[in-house]
Amino acid sequence: MKIYVPMDSAATALGADEVAKALAREIAARGLDAQIIRNGTRGMIWLEPLVEIDRGDGRMGYGPVTPADVPAILDGSAQSLGPVEEIPFFANQTRLTFARCGVIDPLDLDDYAAHGGLAGLTRAIAMSSAEIVQEVADSGLRGRGGAGFPTGIKWKTVAEADADQKYIVCNADEGDSGTFADRMIMEGDPFTLIEGMAIAGLGVGATRGYVYLRSEYPDAIRVMRAAVKIARQRGVLGADVLGSGRAFDMEIRQGAGAYVCGEETSLLNSLEGKRGVVRAKPPLPALEGFLGRPTVVNNVISLATVPVIFEKGAQHYADFGLGRSRGTVTLQIAGNVKHGGLYETAFGLTLGEVVNGIGGGTATGRPVKAVQVGGPLGAYMPVSKFDTPVGYEEFDKNGGLIGHAGLVVFDDSADMLQMARFAMEFCAVESCGKCTPCRIGAVRGVETIDRIAAGDPGAADLLTDLCETMKDGSLCALGGFTPFPVMSALTQFPDDFVCQKEAAE
Amino acid sequence: MLDRAQAPSTEEIREVVTPLAGLEGPLLPMLHALQDTYGLIPEGAVPVLADLLNLGRAEVHGVISFYHDFRDHPTGRHVLKICRAEACQSMGGNALAAATLKKLGVDWHGTTADGAVTVEPIYCLGLCACAPAAMLDGRVVGRLDEDRMGKLLAEVRA
Ligand SMILES: Cc1cc2nc3c(=O)[nH]c(=O)nc-3n(C[C@H](O)[C@H](O)[C@H](O)COP(=O)(O)O)c2cc1C
Ligand code: SF4
Ligand code: FES
Ligand code: FES
Numbered sequence: 017m018k019i020y021v022p023m024d025s026a027a028t029a030l031g032a033d034e035v036a037k038a039l040a041r042e043i044a045a046r047g048l049d050a051q052i053i054r055n056g057t058r059g060m061i062w063l064e065p066l067v068e069i070d071r072g073d074g075r076m077g078y079g080p081v082t083p084a085d086v087p088a089i090l091d092g093s094a095q096s097l098g099p100v101e102e103i104p105f106f107a108n109q110t111r112l113t114f115a116r117c118g119v120i121d122p123l124d125l126d127d128y129a130a131h132g133g134l135a136g137l138t139r140a141i142a143m144s145s146a147e148i149v150q151e152v153a154d155s156g157l158r159g160r161g162g163a164g165f166p167t168g169i170k171w172k173t174v175a176e177a178d179a180d181q182k183y184i185v186c187n188a189d190e191g192d193s194g195t196f197a198d199r200m201i202m203e204g205d206p207f208t209l210i211e212g213m214a215i216a217g218l219g220v221g222a223t224r225g226y227v228y229l230r231s232e233y234p235d236a237i238r239v240m241r242a243a244v245k246i247a248r249q250r251g252v253l254g255a256d257v258l259g260s261g262r263a264f265d266m267e268i269r270q271g272a273g274a275y276v277c278g279e280e281t282s283l284l285n286s287l288e289g290k291r292g293v294v295r296a297k298p299p300l301p302a303l304e305g306f307l308g309r310p311t312v313v314n315n316v317i318s319l320a321t322v323p324v325i326f327e328k329g330a331q332h333y334a335d336f337g338l339g340r341s342r343g344t345v346t347l348q349i350a351g352n353v354k355h356g357g358l359y360e361t362a363f364g365l366t367l368g369e370v371v372n373g374i375g376g377g378t379a380t381g382r383p384v385k386a387v388q389v390g391g392p393l394g395a396y397m398p399v400s401k402f403d404t405p406v407g408y409e410e411f412d413k414n415g416g417l418i419g420h421a422g423l424v425v426f427d428d429s430a431d432m433l434q435m436a437r438f439a440m441e442f443c444a445v446e447s448c449g450k451c452t453p454c455r456i457g458a459v460r461g462v463e464t465i466d467r468i469a470a471g472d473p474g475a476a477d478l479l480t481d482l483c484e485t486m487k488d489g490s491l492c493a494l495g496g497f498t499p500f501p502v503m504s505a506l507t508q509f510p511d512d513f514v515c516q517k518e519a520a521e
Numbered sequence: 522m523l524d525r526a527q528a529p530s531t532e533e534i535r536e537v538v539t540p541l542a543g544l545e546g547p548l549l550p551m552l553h554a555l556q557d558t559y560g561l562i563p564e565g566a567v568p569v570l571a572d573l574l575n576l577g578r579a580e581v582h583g584v585i586s587f588y589h590d591f592r593d594h595p596t597g598r599h600v601l602k603i604c605r606a607e608a609c610q611s612m613g614g615n616a617l618a619a620a621t622l623k624k625l626g627v628d629w630h631g632t633t634a635d636g637a638v639t640v641e642p643i644y645c646l647g648l649c650a651c652a653p654a655a656m657l658d659g660r661v662v663g664r665l666d667e668d669r670m671g672k673l674l675a676e677v678r679a
Contacts, residue, residue, distance in 0.1 A: 025661045195645075286549065
């Protein structure tokens with residue numbers, strides 16, 4: 017008998033370690049022949065801790081499980097969710113990037129290879145640098161970190177740059193509220209990221225890589241460091257990658273609690289040991305990146321998607337999607353939602369289908385009021401925009417952005433004036449300080465919103481002007497996009513800004 | 522962890538950071554190593570780092586002060602980081618944070634009078650599908666309410 021208990025931090029945050037301990041105790045007490053495997057999460061967070069038992073006839077799910085449920089589960093008398101892969105939330109997904117997450121033991125390289133791992137890297141080794149870059153371009157993959165820039169073009173720039181040393185830098189700063197896909201794959205299938213970075217290295221001629229991983233993710237740091245060590249021992253990393261005669265090695269670096277360090281040039285400064293101040297572009301990091309050398313900076317999900325593109329072929333990946341958004345989007349459904357978790361599917365579902373259909377509406381059972389898509393710099397989408405399809409251009413047309421594809425659902429108790437205020441406050445706390453409209457503007461923004469709340473009739477126009485100044489005068493999207501959540505709150509939910517005023521009068 | 526009351530000597534500081542000198546961009550790893558060892562960045566570290574990395578003292582200081590993680594003052598015996606970001610707010614995170622701070626009698630960044638707990642804000646732990654969330658000494662907890670928070674704090678204050 018095999019028993020799976022996730023070690024993902026969302027599962028442990030809900031008590032998975034205690035459940036695993038109770039299982040181990042009970043197994044010993046009963047003298048059962050059972051093996052406990054700590055897998056990643058399947059991404060159905062509302063069912064965590066989700067225990068799976070394989071008695072030889074497939075993996076049956078139980079969840080959410082508490083230690084008290086353990087005896088009944090082992091007796092076979094507990095209510096089961098049935099075969100885990102037939103739970104509609106899971107069965108209806110197209111899992112390409114996350115194919116192995118929750119399935120395998122994250123640090124078992126043989127298990128990884130038995131589930132398609134290393135097939136992509138093996139294929140890439142037989143290809144030329146130009147062919148590797150072309151394959152990524154043909155897949156249509158666009159950066160999943162926020163900006164949606166075509167990954168193939170970025171790689172081509174670095175591949176064609178002439179330098180004695182080039183770098184692959186993985187952006188694992190994942191600071192956006194509502195996002196956890198990076199964390200989930202690093203904890204649940206770390207070799208996928210390592211393999212993707214190695215392919216990138218072969219493609220552009222880089223022999224060294226870094227993962228800049230936020231300090232807020234101690235579990236992911238631990239798993240990634242362990243995985244790199246194993247990959248090195250087993251010859252996936254090192255001087256002779258899988259016997260190819262070519263070198264690639266990497267290191268995990270810990271961030272230090274600055275949101276702005278997710279911005280790629282700030283990240284590079286931080287990696288170099290400097291203040292995480294944003295650099296003016298040009299020069300592009302692709303030409304003058306880490307230590308002034310040509311550098312690929314890609315998001316975790318962008319890089320972790322590369323292996324499956326090489327395993328199944330660029331066309332297979334490109335066949336999924338909508339318009340210019342090719343492949344799958346790893347939606348993170350979060351906040352006040354009934355069925356929260358990670359949902360990988362082709363681009364093209366509407367926002368309403370995701371929130372109400374897949375997410376099942378709010379956790380509190382109250383009506384949905386707004387959904388913030390794309391993190392703290394993303395717009396608040398009202399229910400009237402629920403027919404917006406999930407696609408880069410489609411969201412842009414509707415005043416929103418997909419960003420890292422996190423969705424935070426709010427019920428009707430949300431106070432949108434307070435959310436707008438928080439957006440400004442966050443920008444003020446996290447500003448790198450380089451531009452006045454961001455550094456000072458965000459502080460003024462908080463004050464101006466407080467004046468609206470206090471009933472100042474002219475303050476809303478002031479806020480609008482201030483947002484225009486921030487948009488036009490900011491070097492990066494922290495100052496430049498904070499107006500998205502603020503202005504969407506003000507224009508889509510004017511009642512929250514008016515009622516306060518009247519209440520004050 | 523070493524005794525925090527006692528300021529480490531230059532030699533001790535050198536011993537912690539010198540093994541990292543061969544890294545590309547060694548300053549952040551060095552600062553993390555110092556904070557892991559002493560619970561803070563000791564005052565005496567600035568000249569050592571400046572000397573070792575050929576930087577000005579002001580520059581080293583500037584780096585330390587840029588990052589929320591690094592501190593120059595000690596914390597309580599435990600550090601509770603409560604998530605203040607949007608997904609946690611959507612599930613009542615603000616009220617939970619306010620109640621917790623009130624109960625402990627501290628403000629953000631404050632330490633309880635008995636020296637047991639320091640409370641800090643954090644912006645997202647990647648636990649947004651099981652909000653509200655917090656981290657106590659590196660251990661994550663999700664779907665918190667006042668009751669669970671109370672039990673958690675009772676554990677460390679006992
Ligand atoms: C303030 C700010 C924060 C950002 N945070 C992240 C982040 O946490 N992770 C990420 O991958 N990209 C982040 N980005 C986007 C990066 O600058 C960059 O576009 C991305 O890492 C490129 O990788 P990709 O092409 O694979 O998306 C951020 C940008 C800004 C302006
Ligand atoms: S907009 Fe803000 S965070 Fe971005 S570079 Fe300017 S000051 Fe720094
Ligand atoms: S720790 Fe981020 S504001 Fe103080
Ligand atoms: S917003 Fe609190 S864990 Fe993400």
